[in-house]
Amino acid sequence: MAMPDGPQGRVLIIAGSDSGGGAGIQADIKAVTMLGGYAMTAITAITAQDTRGVHGVWPVPIEGVVGQMRVTLADIGADAIKTGMLGSAPLVEAVAELLSERAQLVPRVIDPVMVATSGDRLVDAKAVEAIRSELVPNARLVTPNAPEAEVLTGKAVDSVSGQRRAAEALLELGANGALVKGGHIGGDVITDVLQTTTGEWVFESRRIETSSTHGTGCTLASAIAALLAQGKSVPDSVEQAREYLLKAIRAAKGFGSGHGPVHHGWMLDEE
DSSP: OOOOSSOOOEEEEEEEEETTSSSHHHHHHHHHHHTTOEEEEEEEEEEEEETTEEEEEEEOOHHHHHHHHHHHHHHTOOSEEEEOOOOSHHHHHHHHHHHHHHOTTSOEEEOOOOBOTTSOBOSOHHHHHHIIIIISTTOSEEOOOHHHHHHHHOOOOSSHHHHHHHHHHHHHTTOSEEEEOOTTSOSSEEEEEEEETTEEEEEEEEOOOOSOOBTHHHHHHHHHHHHHTTTOOHHHHHHHHHHHHHHHHHTOOOOSSSSOBOOTTHHHHTO
């Protein structure tokens, strides 16, 4: 049976599992589903993780990750691809190679997951370089927070001007778009800077005083991917995904004793 023409909302997520359910694959699936998309996964690692931190990581063999990607792309296909935790340079290179072979024209949202909310480092220096050279070029959108943007670009990111410089540097590396997030920068207002090859957009929101911030980066990137997969533009996808995330943060239920998860299903409470 032939697939109908046009975007169908299919999102292939390549990321790690979070046993606590707040970040990683679990957050990705929830966000994509709540925003009307269809989530598929290639799990890169199993983590023993809760709201207090990462207690153990067991990488999935590279052939296992690539195998998950290959069969889902061949059978179901994808309208967008989102990458999250990719722990090693060989894995980054294998993922990039398969994407260039099987999904070259599919828009990619690259969330360069490097440090967990708890502060745990999730990738090594060689993996960072591989992300910079293999995944950033041709990405539809790269979504680093301020510390990740500093690592990727070498630019100081402690202000809006720093966010702008980092976004420009990511475009120079070959990305089609960069969303440099400002949640790690102090102040009552959080500013996110989006630059694409066609313009710049600045998004502002009041900082929400809460400890329930686990998985916010994963959630935002997957929400953007879900909207891109349904044919929305990058600026519109970012704006709508931010609105979804902000409401999910406000609706958080306070689970756990550390950085709690957001409430991905807040829409269901309003029905």
